[in-house]
Amino acid sequence: MYWDSRELDLLTSQLTVDFTKCTGCRICELACTAKHEGKFQPSLARLKIIKYDDLGVDIPNVCGPCETAPCVDVCPVYAMRRNPVSKMTYVDQDKCILCKSCVGACVNGVIQLDTERMRIIKCDHCGGDPECAKVCPTGAIIYGPSHVSEIVDRHGKVASYLKEIRRLAEAQESGGES
Amino acid sequence: MKYGGYTGRILRARLDEGDFKTEKLPEDWIRDYIGGDGFAARLLYEEVPGRIDALSPDNKLLIATGPITGTLWPMSGRTVFVSKAALTGIWGESHVGGFLGPELKYAGYDMLVVEGASEKPVYVSIEDDDVQLVDASDLWGMKTNEVSAAITKRHNDPDVQVAAIGPSGEKKVRFSAVMVNSARAAGRTGMGAVLGSKNVKAIAIRGHGAVEVYDHEGFTKLAKDAHKRVGENPQAQEMGKWGTWILTAVKQEIGELPTYNHRTGVFSGWEKLAGDYIRPRYTISDRACFGCSLGCKKVNYVREGPFAGTLEEGPEYEGLMAFGSLLGIDDYPTALKANQICNRYGMDIISAGATIGFAMEAFENGIIDEKDTDGLRLDWGDSETTIRLLEMIAEREGFGDLLAEGSAKAAQRIGKGAEKYAIHVKGMEVSGQDGRTHRSIGLGHATGARGADHLRSLVVVDQLGYEDVASERWGKDKLPEIVDPYTEKYKATAVFETENTYCIRDTLIVCWYSVSWPPIFWIHDFAKMLPLATGVKEFGSVDNLMKIAERQVNLKRLFNAREGISRKDDTLPDRFTKEPMPEGPGKGQVVNLEPMLDDYYRLRGWDLETGLPTQKTIKRFGLEWTSAHS
Numbered sequence: 001m002y003w004d005s006r007e008l009d010l011l012t013s014q015l016t017v018d019f020t021k022c023t024g025c026r027i028c029e030l031a032c033t034a035k036h037e038g039k040f041q042p043s044l045a046r047l048k049i050i051k052y053d054d055l056g057v058d059i060p061n062v063c064g065p066c067e068t069a070p071c072v073d074v075c076p077v078y079a080m081r082r083n084p085v086s087k088m089t090y091v092d093q094d095k096c097i098l099c100k101s102c103v104g105a106c107v108n109g110v111i112q113l114d115t116e117r118m119r120i121i122k123c124d125h126c127g128g129d130p131e132c133a134k135v136c137p138t139g140a141i142i143y144g145p146s147h148v149s150e151i152v153d154r155h156g157k158v159a160s161y162l163k164e165i166r167r168l169a170e171a172q173e174s175g176g177e178s
Numbered sequence: 179m180k181y182g183g184y185t186g187r188i189l190r191a192r193l194d195e196g197d198f199k200t201e202k203l204p205e206d207w208i209r210d211y212i213g214g215d216g217f218a219a220r221l222l223y224e225e226v227p228g229r230i231d232a233l234s235p236d237n238k239l240l241i242a243t244g245p246i247t248g249t250l251w252p253m254s255g256r257t258v259f260v261s262k263a264a265l266t267g268i269w270g271e272s273h274v275g276g277f278l279g280p281e282l283k284y285a286g287y288d289m290l291v292v293e294g295a296s297e298k299p300v301y302v303s304i305e306d307d308d309v310q311l312v313d314a315s316d317l318w319g320m321k322t323n324e325v326s327a328a329i330t331k332r333h334n335d336p337d338v339q340v341a342a343i344g345p346s347g348e349k350k351v352r353f354s355a356v357m358v359n360s361a362r363a364a365g366r367t368g369m370g371a372v373l374g375s376k377n378v379k380a381i382a383i384r385g386h387g388a389v390e391v392y393d394h395e396g397f398t399k400l401a402k403d404a405h406k407r408v409g410e411n412p413q414a415q416e417m418g419k420w421g422t423w424i425l426t427a428v429k430q431e432i433g434e435l436p437t438y439n440h441r442t443g444v445f446s447g448w449e450k451l452a453g454d455y456i457r458p459r460y461t462i463s464d465r466a467c468f469g470c471s472l473g474c475k476k477v478n479y480v481r482e483g484p485f486a487g488t489l490e491e492g493p494e495y496e497g498l499m500a501f502g503s504l505l506g507i508d509d510y511p512t513a514l515k516a517n518q519i520c521n522r523y524g525m526d527i528i529s530a531g532a533t534i535g536f537a538m539e540a541f542e543n544g545i546i547d548e549k550d551t552d553g554l555r556l557d558w559g560d561s562e563t564t565i566r567l568l569e570m571i572a573e574r575e576g577f578g579d580l581l582a583e584g585s586a587k588a589a590q591r592i593g594k595g596a597e598k599y600a601i602h603v604k605g606m607e608v609s610g611q612d613g614r615t616h617r618s619i620g621l622g623h624a625t626g627a628r629g630a631d632h633l634r635s636l637v638v639v640d641q642l643g644y645e646d647v648a649s650e651r652w653g654k655d656k657l658p659e660i661v662d663p664y665t666e667k668y669k670a671t672a673v674f675e676t677e678n679t680y681c682i683r684d685t686l687i688v689c690w691y692s693v694s695w696p697p698i699f700w701i702h703d704f705a706k707m708l709p710l711a712t713g714v715k716e717f718g719s720v721d722n723l724m725k726i727a728e729r730q731v732n733l734k735r736l737f738n739a740r741e742g743i744s745r746k747d748d749t750l751p752d753r754f755t756k757e758p759m760p761e762g763p764g765k766g767q768v769v770n771l772e773p774m775l776d777d778y779y780r781l782r783g784w785d786l787e788t789g790l791p792t793q794k795t796i797k798r799f800g801l802e803w804t805s806a807h808s
Contacts, residue, residue: 023473025466026277027405030250033388034398040249041388043284043337050336053360054323056463056477056491135402137409137471138464168487 012087013144014065015047015123015130021140024051024058028132028141035131036121046123047110047132047141060141061108062132063123064088071102071111071122086128091120181208182392183245183711188221189287189309191302193376194235194294198309203288209714210800212685212726213244215271217289218260219733224807225293228740232262232270232368233350233375235295241282241341241381242289244686245712248280248389248468250401252408252698253689255280255468257358264368264375265352265529265584266605268738269627272355272369274341275467275475275689276362281339284385292378301329301380305338306387314379319345321522322357329382338384344524347374349574351582353529353607357521361475361491362467365526367606367628392713400707404699408471413695418464421474422495423453429495432641432663433762434615436608437503438558439535440601440753443612444762447508451498456510465491472691478514484562485511493517493527496632499610500531505538506558516568523572529584532607534567536585537577539599546592552576601751603630604743613754613771615764616641618669621774624748625673627734635677638695640669647697651675666770670777681727729799731782732791736804745789748775 029045037044047062069089072080079095080102082088091102098118102111111122123130125143133143179186190199203217211220218240230236240260247254257279263270282290285306292302299314317325325342339358346354347370354370355363373379391397408414416424429435430448437445449455460480466473480488493501493513501507501516520527534556540546541556548555552570554563554577570578580588585607589600601608606629613620622635639647640661648661652671660668679701683693686708692699701720708717716722735743749755750771759767779786783795796802 020463023464023466023470023475025468025470025473027250027469027471030469031402034250034394037388038394039388039390041284041386042280043386044388051359054327056465056489058465135405137405138473168481 012085013125013128014087015062015125015133016065016142016144017060017062018140018142019057019059021138022049022058022060023138023140024049025137027135027137028060031131031135035126044112044114044121046121048108061110062141063108063110063125066107070105070107074101074105076101086125088125089122090124091122093119096120179203180205181245181712181714182390183249184208184213185283185286185288185387185389187287188289188291189304190291190293191309191311192294193292193296193300193311193378196296196311200287208245208712209716210726210729212682212708212717213247213288214242214258214687215260215681215684216726216730217685218242218258218271219730219737221289221291222260222262223733223737223804226262228808229742230262232264232267233371235376237262237372237375239292239369239372239376240289241278241292242687243279243283245708246391246686246688248283249391249711250398250405250469251686251688251707251711252401252404253467253470253472253692254686255470256687256689257282257364258684258687259356259364259369261367261369261372263606263628264350264354264371266367266629268604268629268741268743269734270367270369270372271628272364272366273633273684273687273690274356274358274362274364275470276339276358277468278339278341278358278383279687280389280468281337281383281385283389284387285383286385286387290381292373292376292381295375296377299377299379301382302378303333303382305333305384317379318348320379321345322524323360323522325380326357326360329380333382333384335384338382340380340382342380342524343370343373343378344522344572346523346525346572346582347371348379349582350374351525351571351574352584352587353526353533355520355524355526357524361521363521363524363526366528366631368526370524391711393710397707397710400710404703404707405471407698408692411698414472414691414698417691417695418473420453420457421476423451423456423476423498425495426452426498427454428642429610431763432615433759433764434612435503436499436610436612438506439504439532439539439599440608440612440751441539441757442760442762443615443764445503445506445508447506448503450508450510451502451513460510460514467689470689474691480511480514483511485515488515488518490514490518490521492521496610497527497531500528500535501564504531504535504610505564507561507564508559509561512561512564515565519565519568519572523569525572528609529607530568530571532601533571533581533585533588534564536589536596536600537567537581540589540592540596543599545594545596545599550577550592598752601753603750604628604747606630608751611636612759613750613769614759614767615762616663617666617769617774618663618672620750620754620769620771621669621673621778622677624750624771624775625778627731627738633690634680635673636694637669637672637676640672642695648672664764664767666774669774670781673778674781677731678724678727681730682723685726685730725799728782729801732795732799732801733804735782735784735791736796736801739790740808745775745779745787748789
């Protein structure tokens with residue numbers, strides 16, 4: 001329908017993560033640095049897989065989607081700014097004083113200081129065609145207009161396991177199942 | 179470094195001196211050995227003298243990576259542990275997935291050598307150039323998952339990669355494992371015991387550097403295409419869904435699901451050990467190792483029954499077999515529980531299950547009784563006793579202390595004909611295959627450098643009848659015999675070529691699952707990729723890669739020859755050569771090993787009488803230097 005497609009055009013694209021699909025393979029980190037650094041160096045990846053070996057859970061942390069942008073708000077010299085159309089935040093390297101405020105403020109932990117070349121590095125969605133989404137073998141990271149309803153709750157996967165384990169522990173304590 | 183992919187450095191943790199040393203990677207090793215297994219074989223042969231005790235400070239433990247470890251190439255996150263084996267006293271190697279190897283590369287090292295022995299418990303801590311031996315008294319006694327958690331916490335860094343031993347490694351259980359990421363095991367041949375004998379509880383690695391290949395654009399494009407091939411390969415997609423559990427049904431169908439200590443290849447309770455039974459009931463998430471788009475690891479949770487609350491990754495087919503059909507147990511939660519114990523205590527699940535299988539059969543035949551077993555009745559299918567006995571082995575408690583020596587040594591000590599029930603080759607327990615219904619694995623088990631091995635030369639093409647692949651690889655003229663699992667003819671050809679390709683796989687290092695069922699990648703793919711990764715043009719020739727592989731096989735053979743191995747040791751248990759398969763599609767089959775051995779030795783250039791490389795062969799592969807280290 002005419003209205004639907006027009007509405008879609010107005011929505012900004014975002015990286016969206018389905019935590020239940022991530023296998024923790026870190027191919028996204030490799031492809032990210034292959035593109036941005038010209039080498040394989042996950043420590044400089046613009047996104048980060050956090051692995052929970054004890055629970056068997058892996059969670060990708062990517063830039064966005066953020067309603068408000070703490071990294072922009074916290075920057076003391078207005079070097080971190082937000083594109084009003086794409087809503088993507090970016091660093092003006094000329095103005096950046098390397099204070100690392102944005103590094104601490106990022107709720108996803110994906111802004112970093114590259115201590116070798118002394119610069120703040122962050123995701124730029126590869127200019128609208130992100131590598132991480134392209135290489136993800138399971139579709140855990142997708143790029144497109146964000147639909148909040150499709151975003152799986154960040155802690156949902158962990159929480160459901162913990163709930164089940166707690167339920168069992170309680171059942172055992174009360175002398176039910178052994 | 180002149181070549182791409184390598185860091186060009188070897189790190190030595192010198193436990194006697196209590197310090198570290200960094201050395202340059204010898205450049206001539208690259209052309210002759212590529213990396214991984216090859217580098218490790220080169221170093222171990224030269225530096226570990228013959229006939230030493232594997233658990234003495236003279237032994238060394240190596241962690242090796244290959245030129246593409248830490249890159250985007252599919253399934254290239256694997257690492258190899260190499261040492262003189264605690265289980266067998268011969269060549270020992272054990273490959274593991276997870277994330278350890280790439281981290282070692284990012285820290286700036288192609289290899290880590292752990293040598294000497296520490297007086298007090300320590301762990302080896304590597305963070306880029308900051309290398310330390312850290313006191314581990316407070317970690318001693320911990321299970322592997324606890325060690326990993328404690329070290330991660332201490333370093334305050336979720337990305338530190340930990341390889342740890344558990345109580346079994348400390349107590350030098352002969353088949354103890356080194357565990358990576360809590361649930362990935364460098365299991366076989368007893369690497370855990372070697373680390374334990376050196377008082378090393380763990381190796382913690384964190385690297386912030388990069389791996390740079392020779393032609394970044396070309397390599398990256400090829401790697402992305404390779405991932406696409408994984409994504410489009412139907413077998414790979416099935417593997418991603420079911421893991422190796424997919425094998426249970428296949429093996430049952432062809433009558434090769436080892437059951438009752440390899441007595442038969444047919445198990446009535448197989449359905450409860452099959453992927454389509456397990457996944458919907460127990461699997462809660464899919465996981466992958468570093469850089470793998472296949473993702474065969476399954477995390478499972480038991481909701482009810484005696485093992486309720488068990489949350490653990492795995493086990494794979496081999497674990498299902500070892501604590502399922504092999505012991506007559508048709509219960510997945512038992513296998514998961516056993517896997518958890520093996521992971522946490524740090525033990526090889528294959529040898530652990532096979533050793534218990536040995537004890538059960540010896541018990542059944544009255545060679546041992548309750549007086550020997552601390553009152554345990556060892557009956558097939560008894561999961562409670564199995565789990566109890568496994569814990570006793572892990573702690574070397576009572577009867578478990580004897581079984582912790584492995585089935586071969588335990589049988590020797592028991593005597594009274596118990597040897598008949600120890601199903602091993604050269605001291606290593608036979609994995610989940612059977613030469614009677616798959617002749618080429620009979621030859622593979624008999625000739626494998628580390629003993630009864632399914633990972634060095636397992637030919638799948640003949641077993642599952644992939645005629646097109648077979649004719650392309652070995653020539654149309656060898657059909658149909660070469661794909662007939664019940665004949666010895668041409669099996670040496672298949673084993674020879676497959677073993678060579680797997681050797682290259684193990685130098686890169688990539689996962690076994692990228693070259694199996696019919697392979698996603700084979701040696702010509704590696705020949706295309708390696709020059710882009712390294713800049714060594716000669717790696718672009720399949721003939722040259724085959725020569726490098728043969729050099730490696732010969733070097734390992736010479737290592738074993740130094741320990742006294744010869745043709746007389748390339749045997750199979752009588753079970754496979756004298757006891758006909760009692761039922762199933764392969765009913766009545768036995769392995770006739772000798773003609774296959776002759777063929778294999780001829781192809782390898784080994785003396786038919788001794789089974790050892792001839793002088794001509796040694797010269798052909800430039801291995802004359804080995805004679806100076808006998």
